[in-house]
Amino acid sequence: MELEISSIGDFINELRDKLVVLEDAGLLKQERPLSGSQAVEIQASGKELLNFCSNNYLGLANNEEIITAAKSALDTYGFGMASVRFIAGTHNQHLLLEKKLTEFLATSATILFPSCFDANGGLFEALFDENDAIISDSLNHASIIDGIRLCKAKRLRYQNRDLADLEVQLKAASGSKSILIITDGVFSMDGSFAPLKGICDLAEKYGALVMVDDSHATGFIGATGAGTPQYFDVVNRVDILSGTLGKALGGASGGYISSRHPEIIAMLRQKARPYLFSNSVPPSVVAGSIAALDVIKAHPERGKKTLANAALFRALMLENGFELLPGEHPIVPVMFRDEHTAVAMAKALFERGIFAVAFSYPVVPLGKARIRIQLSASHTFEEIRTCVDAFVDARSTLGL
Numbered sequence: 001m002e003l004e005i006s007s008i009g010d011f012i013n014e015l016r017d018k019l020v021v022l023e024d025a026g027l028l029k030q031e032r033p034l035s036g037s038q039a040v041e042i043q044a045s046g047k048e049l050l051n052f053c054s055n056n057y058l059g060l061a062n063n064e065e066i067i068t069a070a071k072s073a074l075d076t077y078g079f080g081m082a083s084v085r086f087i088a089g090t091h092n093q094h095l096l097l098e099k100k101l102t103e104f105l106a107t108s109a110t111i112l113f114p115s116c117f118d119a120n121g122g123l124f125e126a127l128f129d130e131n132d133a134i135i136s137d138s139l140n141h142a143s144i145i146d147g148i149r150l151c152k153a154k155r156l157r158y159q160n161r162d163l164a165d166l167e168v169q170l171k172a173a174s175g176s177k178s179i180l181i182i183t184d185g186v187f188s189m190d191g192s193f194a195p196l197k198g199i200c201d202l203a204e205k206y207g208a209l210v211m212v213d214d215s216h217a218t219g220f221i222g223a224t225g226a227g228t229p230q231y232f233d234v235v236n237r238v239d240i241l242s243g244t245l246g247k248a249l250g251g252a253s254g255g256y257i258s259s260r261h262p263e264i265i266a267m268l269r270q271k272a273r274p275y276l277f278s279n280s281v282p283p284s285v286v287a288g289s290i291a292a293l294d295v296i297k298a299h300p301e302r303g304k305k306t307l308a309n310a311a312l313f314r315a316l317m318l319e320n321g322f323e324l325l326p327g328e329h330p331i332v333p334v335m336f337r338d339e340h341t342a343v344a345m346a347k348a349l350f351e352r353g354i355f356a357v358a359f360s361y362p363v364v365p366l367g368k369a370r371i372r373i374q375l376s377a378s379h380t381f382e383e384i385r386t387c388v389d390a391f392v393d394a395r396s397t398l399g400l
């Protein structure tokens with residue numbers, strides 16, 4: 001079939017039509033610009049709101065100690081590195097943060113990336129080739145999906161958290177030189193945990209490596225906040241961990257891969273393309289992230305508060321008859337199922353001073369639309385109560 005060559009005008013018109021289709025389907029993402037700092041009380045779109053949709057799990061995004069450390073690094077080390085790590089972009093501060101993350105996670109070595117998206121984007125291609133197999137949970141984060149696409153290894157997928165299906169895929173992968181099982185530690189749309197104990201057992205049985213992306217757990221899940229491997233007591237059975245500095249650990253930016261095998265980290269320094277070809281994390285962000293780890297170590301009560309707030313919100317919502325996906329994580333999906341209802345509820349919450357976002361297809365399966373509430377250590381009892389009251393009032397106004 002011969003394709004008709006279109007003009008630039010046709011191309012732009014086509015984009016415009018596609019945007020209209022998205023808008024008509026209620027799928028156009030609208031951004032609400034904040035005018036102050038990331039916190040519970042925010043100003044967005046000119047309105048005072050209580051924020052229930054950031055990844056600021058420990059409330060450290062505007063923490064004084066972290067800001068002071070970052071400011072001091074700005075004064076001492078300047079604004080940016082103007083280089084990738086392997087040329088002139090490695091600073092003592094990067095090495096210190098890598099060491100601190102290694103200690104915090106109880107691994108052997110850590111490598112920083114500009115983001116966790118980059119960490120996941122660069123890892124697979126650097127470590128695996130066409131003789132290997134990668135088995136991925138069906139709900140893994142987009143960065144894992146994209147990273148696997150960049151790699152020549154055989155790709156297999158198992159149903160979300162389904163150990164029986166994982167075993168089927170492990171059998172299908174047999175004969176591969178190396179096999180990697182990769183899972184999110186916590187699934188961001190559901191707030192559910194990966195069954196790490198069962199995954200590690202199967203990995204052992206079939207001689208596979210295990211990788212966990214713990215972006216939604218590091219800092220507050222597990223006895224000292226070391227994440228889901230600590231929570232499930234499998235720290236020494238997980239081979240590779242990825243994570244972000246952009247959520248609980250201060251919320252700025254940057255990501256990392258950490259491993260109990262220093263050889264994995266050494267190879268990533270040689271071959272991971274986002275590490276080799278993208279600017280290194282600015283020293284002020286690195287110093288702030290080091291301070292964040294210090295704050296987390298000094299204040300274990302913060303993580304406990306995050307989880308207690310999640311439990312409180314869940315209890316109050318259930319008491320008021322809302323359908324929640326069960327769990328204990330501060331990601332709390334409030335289910336409305338119908339796409340338009342979820343969007344209408346988020347709008348009604350916004351009018352009542354609550355900032356929360358509706359997620360619908362294709363981000364979640366069709367007919368499973370929801371409002372994803374995220375709790376933080378910074379929320380007070382009164383603020384959580386206000387949020388629940390707003391849900392109740394919005395539901396009654398919308399006649400649901």
Ligand SMILES: Cc1ncc(COP(=O)(O)O)c(C=O)c1O
Pocket residue numbers: 115116117118120141143184188213215216243244245246253254255
């Ligand atoms: C599970 C998971 N992995 C990776 C990322 C990407 O993290 P970053 O913002 O550091 O690129 C996210 C962020 O949304 C995430 O939820």
